[in-house]
Amino acid sequence: MHAWPASEVPALPGKGRDLRIHDTATGGLVTLDPGPVARIYVCGITPYDATHMGHAATYNAFDLVQRVWLDTKRQVHYVQNVTDVDDPLLERAVRDGIEWDGLAERETALFREDMTALRMLPPQHYIGAVEAIPGIVPLVERLRDSGAAYELEGDTYFSVDADPHFGSVSNLDAAAMRLLSAERGGDPDRPGKKNPLDPMLWMAAREGEPSWDGGSLGQGRPGWHIECVAIALDHLGMGFDVQGGGSDLAFPHHEMGASHAQALTGEFPMAKAYVHAGMVALDGEKMSKSKGNLVFVSALRREGVDPAAIRLALLDHHYRSDWEWTDQVLADAVARLDRWRAAVSRPDGPSAEALVEEIREALADDLDAPTALIAVDRWAEAQSTDGGTDEGAPGVVSRAVDALLGVAL
Known part of the structure; x- marks a missing residue:
């Protein structure tokens, strides 16, 4: 499965700072010190309704992680999955009277378009659950043969x-x-489970549902958690730097995935840090497909909203916070984008060296994007009121905002 095109990340003078970020597992900030290649796995969408603002906020957070690492002159090995077969997808296909795989293909394509428009850096490996099945089956068999898994009525x-x-x-x-x-x-x-919390690794074939050859497991399809484990171990190995996703994935998805991997390898931990983005609400409730209270990136784009403004709206909220999408949030972002573009359109301005360091410092401190935006606001205000004589400053600001925040001015 292919990802989406990468936007160019401008090179900045100097070097960024190592990232301190909140780790759910320890409950505090940890300083990440990857090697020359930083490794990150971010859980992808189940493609039956894409891309709502909750999705966008999550992928924006981990896009910032990549940008901070790139600014430290590291390479980034980023892997993301697509859960392109699962109960919610099958249920939506039945409801809408369409083929499940056609629905998955359509919504994944829309997700790619939205990610491209928002200038999210793509993963090097973008893997669907279906294409990962040949690698999933042997892992489930290994867990079963080692006594870490068991059969219950074919599952x-x-x-x-x-x-x-x-x-x-x-x-x-x-x-x-x-x-x-x-x-x-x-x-x-x-009934019959050894522990109520035990998750399914392989679901035996159900009538009317897609299934695949599971070798000694029989016909069926994989459970949710083992899908990500197989992809992560294949492309990143154990002990990678960041496992990321929305805060609703901490349990059960990331908890179960970590245990699968640790039981398979005997190593601990699966990831050095578990990083989770907050939830986005609309009308007082978390945006979710089940509630139907979704604001879609594609719908805003069709209405003529500049994707850079959507991105600024996301950046104005700390990635770990839960917040609410409103018309005012978007209006404020549009106004901010206009101010910034006006400021960098002049031939000269106040020196930008200190601003670049302020943005770097804010992002290195648990991805504090709101503080970075305020720093750019101050520079833009100084540009509009006092001006300046540094002929290269507007270009430096434009490149820094692009490289570190992903916003094209």
Whole structure:
């Protein structure tokens, strides 16, 4: 599966700072110190409704992570999946009377268009669950053969008790885990499971649903968590730098995925940091496909909204915060974009060297994009009121905003 085209990232003078970021597993800030190649895995969409503002906020956060690393003169190895077969996708296809794979292809293509418009840097490997199945089956068989998985009425489940580190990502108690499991795709009340929290690794074929050859597992399709594990281990290996996604993925998805990988390899941890973006609400409720309260990037683009303004609206909220999308949020972003573009359109202006360092410092401090925006606001205000004599300053600001914030002026 192909990703989307990469926008050019301008090179800036000097060098960025190492990133300090909040790690869900430890509950505090950690300083990431990757090698020459930083490794990141970000969980992708289930393509049955793309791309809403919650998606955009999440991928914007991890785009900033990449930009900070690139500014430290590292390379970035970025992997993202597409869950292109899963219950919600199949249910939507039935509801709409269309083929499930056609729906997945259509929404994935729209997602690519939105990511391109928003100048999100693409992954080097963009892998669908379906194409990963040949690599998933052997992992499930290994877990079963080692005693870390078991069969129940043809389905194969992972035993969370097989991983002594289970629970170390989300740090939730069993009651909270059971509640979230029921809400987020698990089946804690199914009779016969060794532990109510045990997640499915391989679902035996159901009538009317797609299935694939699972070797000794029989016909079926993979569970949600093992999909990402297979892709991550194949392309990044254990101990990669950042596992990313929305905060609703900390449990069960990232918790279960970590345990799968740790049981398979005997190594700990799967990722050095688990980083989660906040949720975006509309009319007081989290945006979600089930509620239908979605604001789509593609719809805004069709209305003529500049994608750079959409990106500024996202950047105006700290990536870990939960916030609400409103018309005013977008209007403020459009006004800010106009001010910035007017400021960099002049032939000279105030010196920009200090501003570049302010942006770098803010982003290195747990991706504090709102503080970076305020710094650019101050420069633009000084440009409009006092001007300046540095002929190269507007160009430096334009390149810095592009390279570090992903906003083309």
